[in-house]
Amino acid sequence: MSDDLYRETIVTEARHPQNYGPLEGADINQSYVNPSCGDSINVYVKLDSAKKKIIDLGWEGNGCVVSMASMSFLSAKVKGMSLEEVNQLTSDDLQRILGVEEITPSREKCMMMGLMAIQKAVSVDSSVK
């Protein structure tokens, strides 16, 4: 399983993440922390005028290869997605994106951090509206 997680593509993605850094003019800024290891992710989300769709996303974070690579791939995937679609993303989707067949519960938390941050961000925004 771990060889699967530490393929060059994943390690490289974590080292050279996409959409990294704060996003100017973001509508939402949301942080998420994994209390078991102290890893953290901060996402910046820009929505369309109807507030139904993510049009841009930036992020910053500290964490392991799994959380950073997962967040990086995800940041590219969610651009253009509706909030409804984003809320429907699951652990299985992330495993498919990362190309990982199996993941232990403790590493699943690492993998899910980015998605949790984004889903929390858009749910906070929906509740504000």
Place this chain on the structure above:
Amino acid sequence: MLGSQMIKSQFPILSRRVNDKPLVYLDNAATSQKPQVVIDAISNYYTQHNSNVHRGVHRLSDESTRVFEESRNSIASFFGAESEELIVTRNATEAINGVAYGWAAQNLQAGDVIVTSLMEHHANFVVWQEVAKRTGAKLEFVGVDDQGRLKLDELRQKLETSPVKLVALVHVSNTTGTVNPIKKIKKIIANNQKETPIRLLLDGAQSAPHMPINFKQLDVDFYVFSGHKMLAPMGVGGLLVKKELLESGEMKPWLFGGGMIFSVLPEATEYNPDLVERFTAGTPDVASIVGLAAACEYLKTLEMRKVEQHDRELVLYAIEKLSRIPEVKIIGPVTPAQAGQSLDRLGSVAFIHQTAHAHDVSQILDSEGVAVRSGHHCTMPLHTHFGWQATTRASFSVYSSKTDVDALVKGLEKISQVFK
């Protein structure tokens, strides 16, 4: 010899394979493995003697009571304590909570000061935060220096200037491996004793498995330990309390109900004058107590003096090997506090990997069959103080060997390849 194949073969789980590699278990500070004699003792209790203790006239109850009492005596004797000074708990955390409910809640008032340190496990930290909240006592922290040693001057200064009633410190740190200088600490406390005595609690979760402990000679008021970290089953540990605190009633029972009573009337209940019974409410976990006694007997045969020496050698060997890996930065003491002294460190070597996150380190080590722990090891205040996000820890037991450390080092080389 400790760490030998012969010792390893006495722990059935160590013959397991993980990821098609022989298991190299270096997560002993989290929990130790159990020797066959401990597993057999538990199994034998349930197959031969199981029955509730005390007040039973039939044969099994008599046997169970006898086994229970012998086991308690054996555990207390292992720690150089009297049987009455041992209160059996689930673990060190529950034991510290016992001091909070049975002692602190009865003796602390608003304005009193509790002193703990930044190197504590959450078990000896969060409990005192909560006690402070409930009693109005103030909680103060002794800091640590760059090598992870207690700043004794800070302790002295607090004792000189504040109305301190309790000092609660870890004996051996589960993160830096630092062995706190108890004699010096006791001297500082003795020099500052006032009308109301200052009580000292030692968290021995990481000292009991690695060094000889004699409660009488240690001469502290409270000492807590977890059985599962010293080859015994999970779910059993202990609180040692100085007999005078029990006899004077300064330390009171905190669990009430069956077993701990002398007589119960609708108007009032009289508690059992027998100290052991007074602090044993409800049916005890006899099988686990039997298992803990078997673990104590096993360790006694190995001799704790030799266990300590073996552990010390492994710590020094690990420091030497790990410090040759450029990406690895060892945390905690690496040179003796004073020239000519032995290194004041036991049980574990934790480190930061400069290029790989602690979770990635332990995951890749796992693929090599090497089990270590990564994260904050329940010492978040210490991690925050030093700005460590997460660390990786290798920790030892009686079956650990230099070959295990070599396997760790080899695994770390694989990490250097993945993160080149």
